[in-house]
Amino acid sequence: MHVLRPAQRRHPWLTAVALAVAGTAAASAAVAADAAAAVDRGGIWKAVVPPPGVMHGEFENHDPIGLAAGVRIAADCSINWVDPDVGRLYCFASATSLVVFLDAPHAYLEQAQAQWRRLGSPR
Numbered sequence: 001m002h003v004l005r006p007a008q009r010r011h012p013w014l015t016a017v018a019l020a021v022a023g024t025a026a027a028s029a030a031v032a033a034d035a036a037a038a039v040d041r042g043g044i045w046k047a048v049v050p051p052p053g054v055m056h057g058e059f060e061n062h063d064p065i066g067l068a069a070g071v072r073i074a075a076d077c078s079i080n081w082v083d084p085d086v087g088r089l090y091c092f093a094s095a096t097s098l099v100v101f102l103d104a105p106h107a108y109l110e111q112a113q114a115q116w117r118r119l120g121s122p123r
Contacts, residue, residue: 049078057091059116064090065097068111072119073097081105 055077059067066073075091079098082089083105090109092098101108 049076052076055080055089055091057089059090059112061091062116063093063097064108064112065101066093067115067119068108070115070119083109 055061057075057077057080058064061075061077063073063075073093075093077089077091079092079095080089081092081098081101090101092101
């Protein structure tokens with residue numbers, strides 16, 4: 001029988017790792033349950049997701065890269081950027097989208113604004 005260490009009691013995912021190392025049959029079920037819980041929380045890369053309605057980004061929290069391409073992609077603002085020139089908040093659906101955006105932010109914002117006017121408000 002495997003004895004849980006103090007760190008494993010504080011962090012349930014360590015228990016799954018310990019069980020996997022111990023080679024028990026329960027390891028796969030524990031890992032699967034932990035993975036499912038991570039997806040329910042917004043994914044393993046979303047450490048902090050702001051509560052709905054707390055952050056108000058431009059384009060009604062839609063991703064500027066998506067808008068520049070003519071598509072509305074809603075974002076939860078956990079990944080965001082503030083324009084240092086005007087202080088406006090922009091929300092991104094993924095870190096990849098933010099990285100691409102930062103290559104030419106003003107060009108993407110110009111395209112996003114044009115598409116936002118063309119697409120109209122989603123409400």
